Amino acid sequence: MAEALAGRAAKIIGILRKTYGKAECALHHKNPFQLAVSTILSAQCTDKRVNMVTPSLFKKYPTPKHFAKAPQSAIETMVRSTGFYKNKAKAIKGLSQKLISEHGGKVPKTLEALVKLPGIGRKTANVILGVAFDIPGIVVDTHVTRLTNRMGLTKQKDPVKIEFEMMKIFPRKDWNDFGLIFIQHGRAICPARKPKCEVCPVNAFCPKVGL
């Protein structure tokens, strides 16, 4: 049973990898800190919008030190168009202060340390580990939750439980690609409403085809 599931999962990720090519993070960034800030801004916001905001933001505040010293209201003004701007500005300032006080101004490289930082949950921590440091981690967002359920890879709805189940099904070498590729597939072919099953490249392996 578990072997059959792993076999189907391998076929699915193989096909999706061929379909979408190399998995890339769509958020523009030049270092782990910029990725952390961009990921905080991407909550409930499109990557495209975040990428419009970050060039001027990082020009004005290039390091954690600059953000830590900036008035929160000034950060709020610059990130306003990404939505939930008060919370996001507070998280970015808090993150910067904590990086300086506890990590020498650098983004830490472990899940345990990352999730203790303001604005960084498990999902964001796994994005940072995978994209910035190439450390294997499974990213579970709403797309991944929906797709793994539709594809019959899990019955769980809780992101942390899904993360642990996917770690058993997918080999470590696929963990980083997995989240990015599934998110891409969710956006392109399998959105929450009206999935395009007829043109879906993995429809032969999906029990919810024709949903």
Ligand code: SF4
């Ligand atoms: S077959 Fe349909 S439900 Fe299944 S992954 Fe493809 S688009 Fe989504």
